[in-house]
Amino acid sequence: RKAVSVPGLKAMRQNGDKITMLTCYDASFAALMDRHGVDMLLVGDSLGMVCQGHDSTLPVTTDDVAYHTASVARGSKKALIVADMPFGTCGSPETTYQHAVKLMQAGAHMVKIEGGSWLVPTIRYLTERSVPVCAHLGLTPQSVHQLGGYKVQGKTDAAADLLKKEALAVQEAGAAVLVLEAIPAELGKEVTALLDIPTIGIGAGPDCSGQVLVMHDMLGVFPGRKARFVKNFMDGQTSIGAAVDAYVAAVKDGSFPAPEHCF
Numbered sequence: 001r002k003a004v005s006v007p008g009l010k011a012m013r014q015n016g017d018k019i020t021m022l023t024c025y026d027a028s029f030a031a032l033m034d035r036h037g038v039d040m041l042l043v044g045d046s047l048g049m050v051c052q053g054h055d056s057t058l059p060v061t062t063d064d065v066a067y068h069t070a071s072v073a074r075g076s077k078k079a080l081i082v083a084d085m086p087f088g089t090c091g092s093p094e095t096t097y098q099h100a101v102k103l104m105q106a107g108a109h110m111v112k113i114e115g116g117s118w119l120v121p122t123i124r125y126l127t128e129r130s131v132p133v134c135a136h137l138g139l140t141p142q143s144v145h146q147l148g149g150y151k152v153q154g155k156t157d158a159a160a161d162l163l164k165k166e167a168l169a170v171q172e173a174g175a176a177v178l179v180l181e182a183i184p185a186e187l188g189k190e191v192t193a194l195l196d197i198p199t200i201g202i203g204a205g206p207d208c209s210g211q212v213l214v215m216h217d218m219l220g221v222f223p224g225r226k227a228r229f230v231k232n233f234m235d236g237q238t239s240i241g242a243a244v245d246a247y248v249a250a251v252k253d254g255s256f257p258a259p260e261h262c263f
């Protein structure tokens, strides 16, 4: 297969080809996921929870994400690698850019930033300087203490309207992709229809342009609480490769997420 590119993602969205994404933190899993056709590998700050054992993503540093990004980049050939901007790295466009450059130099093709309209100058600053940006709206785990827990977002009309405005604002600022986490499926569908860029859902319904899951969740190895949007793709499989194949097939044919995974 061809290497996945930023313009290629937009073409997939326009052609209605669902985009598959999984989190990934090391070279061996990167090679496996790449071989099994996963389009995008996310070096998520979820590594703080699934690799380091913290109870939130807040302790994760840019050096941590850069270390895992370099490992993933060495293992993967064709997938597009997205690295998370950790908590506390986006205070100004300039400081965000300095952290983003470290992640790009470690091997990321794009950085992901949690947050909405307040990030517009930052997203513009990065994209003007050739750092592709993935925005992230809805449940943004770095805001867990402000949100009062890992809760579904965008449930009221006012919250849904605000989320749509923020989605348009980050697209206008230059974001190439938008992750939508833990929002009603109907809102995921509306936001996707409103935008030209691809949306990648995690608990945002089947109508997003693609889907993402944390690998430890979809392989059933994370010992913590299992969110409603998680499906264990190891069920009924005898190898990790087969579980990844099942995930890719279910995202591509629209059977994942099913109604029981949606809000």
Ligand code: KIV
Pocket (backbone or CB within 6 Å): 023, 042, 043, 044, 045, 046, 047, 084, 179, 181, 202, 212, 213, 214
């Ligand atoms: O860090 C992460 O794994 C993420 C995904 C859940 C979208 O941000």
Ligand code: NA
Pocket (backbone or CB within 6 Å): 044, 045, 046, 057, 084
């Ligand atoms: Na993250």
